[in-house]
Amino acid sequence: MPRSPRLTLDALRTEIEDGTIDTVIVAFTDMQGRLQGKRLHGHYFLEKALEHGTEGCSYLLAVDVEMNTVDGYAISSWERGYGDMLFDLDLTTLRRTPGARHSATIQCDLSWTESGGPVRPSPRAVLREQVERAAERGLVPYCATELELVVFEDSYDAAWDRGYTGMTPANRYNVDYSILGGDRVEPLLREIRNEMYAAGVVVESAKGECNLGQHEIGFLFDEVVPTCDNHVVYRNAAKEIAARRGQSITFMAKYDEREGSSCHIHLSLRGEDGSLSFADESRPYGHSELFDHLLAGVLATMRDLTYFYAPNINSYKRFQAGSFAPTAVAWGRDNRTCALRVVGHGSSLRVENRVPGGDVNPYLAVAAMLAGGLHGIAERLPLPDPVTGSAYAAELERLPATLREARDLLAASGLARELLGQDVVEHYVRAADVELAAFESAVTDWERRRGFERL
DSSP states (O other), X not given: OOOOOOOOHHHHHHHHHTTSOOEEEEEEEOTTSOEEEEEEEHHHXXXXXXXXXXXXXXXXXXXXXXXXXXXXXSSOOTTTTOOEEEEEEOGGGOEEOTXXXXXXXXXXXXXXXXXXXXXXXXXXXXXXXXXXXXXXXXXEXXXXXXXXXXXXXXXXXXXXXXXXXXXXXXXXXXXXXXXXXXXXXXXXXXXXXXXXXXXXXXXXXXXXXXXXXXXXXXXXXXXXXXXXXXXXXXXXXXXXXXXXXXXXXXXOSOSSSSOOOBEEEEEEEEETTSOBSSBOTTSGGGBOHHHHHHHHHHHHHTTTTHHHHOXXXXXXXXXXXTSSSOOBSOEEETOTTSSEEXXXXXXGOEEEEOOOBTTOOHHHHHHHHHHHHHHHHXXXXXXXXXXXXXXXXXXXXXXXXXXXXXXXXXXXXXXXXXXXXXXXXXXXXXXXXXXXXXXXXXXXXXXXXXXXXXX
């Protein structure tokens, strides 16, 4: 597998000593998929934090998008005193910070300062547990995430001041696969691609998409934890690089009434020795029994676990018939109308989950796929027939249409608790409750437009 340049600890020491690097970011990924942490002075990092790590408040895994402290979380509250969590440095994630030449970044796991045990509801911990479950079967999961974004000519500050209305997209028309249309944003996308390559990520390509100003940058697949690590670094870096250029980027699942932004997730499993586990040319569709059972498990758990694929109010606006976003719980061979699209042959055989949008937390979504797939393997679930026509018109179970529906399915699911843990499910049900309460108390532009004069 091709590799891009990686920053070693020895090289970091050298570059801190000679002044090339003066800042080390230590960060973890929160519930919303955002990097949270600290910028440490380089010499302090070498002399103190490298050995002892650093700490941060537990409220970081118990806040809403606005960073409001909210009650109802078992791990963090006023009653518990909002104590600290340890940031456990994962030195395998050491990289140059994309877009910041004098900085390095290290991503962290989280543990409790008193007990030393992992903070189980943290997204990276949720995924690691499923990776361990796969390892018990001698399997190593790999994935890639295809993250779409929309580029605007307006700065973030200007967008905020205008209430995110009246913004100018970087393209004025559909530029799906257009080389000409891609050139309009190439200075920005080129910088992002090259900065991510310098940060140790293998970049595949960039292409235009359908909505105005919509594009996608693709990265090579890897084991699931490094892929998700790269995903959140990329999403943060893309915004920072755009901001320095006076532009802005959104990863909202549905910015407007046109095409939404997806985050298709491609998943495969291999043996610990790299052997293929999905392909068997002697069986129907060239699938191994294991692959069929995995597909059946992801399908069987899809409604219960949709929250982890679509965690926000806005996520569900993507699910429209004829939109290339799925509405039915279905699988098909190279069928973009299905929630699960099977693509490739032999060593490239994999499943693409088309449910997640650009707002997804990759660790939680991949963990949900693995949890469902491993359940299917363990129970030897039978795979239903593929959909060969339009899944939009088929008489099949539908994806939840709202965050409320997805929340209720997750809350009622004994299987979700079995696969992910009672504490994890309760934590994210509470997160859904917080988001729903915030939305249901908000007065929207839509209501004012319809009701101010005419009602």
